[in-house]
Amino acid sequence: MSGAGLRADRVGRRADGRLILDGVVLAPETGSTVGVLGPNGSGKSTLLRLLAGLLTPTAGVVTLDGTPLGDLPRRTVARRLAVVEQQADTQVELTVADVVRLGRVPHRRAWTAGSADDERAVREALGRTGLADRAEQPWHTLSGGERQRVQIARALAQEPRELLLDEPTNHLDIHHQLDLLALVTGLPVTTVVALHDLNLAAMYCDELVVLSAGRVVAGGAPGDVLTEELIAEVYGVRAAVSREGPEQRPHVRFLGTLG
Structure with a gap:
């Protein structure tokens, strides 16, 4: 698959004889935020690790500006x-x-x-994440939400063009979840983020990809993807989906499990 940016072209991954991902295609628009959804075991973390080059696909290819990740230093x-x-x-x-x-x-x-340029990047990352006044604070004294913010600052100091986050809102309270996703989606980078919370995904993502048993079962704008039928099929729960706010983003209200 050619083209600028990060691409996954029909990637698959097998481990211990088990198919974890099968034929996944992902092609984020430059500067957009793509949310990867799906229940536990659907392959979200494996997909993120393939996109990062931390795992090698057993089928298909992940490319960066058209070059396979494995061919790049x-x-x-x-x-x-x-x-x-x-x-x-x-x-x-x-x-x-x-x-x-x-x-x-x-x-x-x-x-x-470190060079002067390195220190500038560090200062800018600390400032952008609201951590400038915490620079000399010991890491181990931070709360979970603060540690996540530091990890995002570390990622920003790399000055990346693509940012991959694996369920960054886990273990955070609601305030810190909203704060963190507002920060991430405001960055001038292409972002792929695995999320559990459907409403957070609807609020902050430009596009969603839904995995089930390692396969993509839906993809597109949040309003097109998050339907009552899809939620029932993928998550096994009954839900009511309404439209809220000026952008008419979907809001999911859970009504109970199926069966």
Whole structure:
């Protein structure tokens, strides 16, 4: 598959003889936010890891500007793609600024000190994520929501063009969920984010892709994808879907399980 940006062309993944993903196509518009939805075990995290080059597809190909990820130097990929996984932890005594500086590693030669450009990128990432006043605070003293924000700052310090996030709102309270997604979707990058919450996905994503048992069962604008029929089919629950706000985004109200 040719074309600018990050693309997945009919990618599949098998592990231990089991088919985890099958024929997934993903081609985000530059600068858009694509939400990946689906129940546990549907393949969301595997797809994110394939897009990041952390796993290799057993079928199909993931490309960056038309070149297969596997044909590109790891450092080249790391300069373009930033990944925020579900939870990050460290036993090392690091400050917030130290963690964010890790995002500059792909831009430096081994064993060299950070440059003025590196420090500028770190300062900008801290400022954009509202962490400038926390720069010297020890990482281990932060709350879960603050740690997620630091991980996004680390990703921004990479100065990526594509940002991949695996369920970044897990374990956050509602305020921090909204805050974090508003931050992410306001960034000038192409974003692919795996989410559990259908209403958050409807509020913040330009496009949705729904996985079920490793296959794409729906894709498109939130209003076209989040129907009562699809929610029943994929999640096994009854729901009422209404339209709210000036953009008439879908809002899902759950009514109970099927059967």
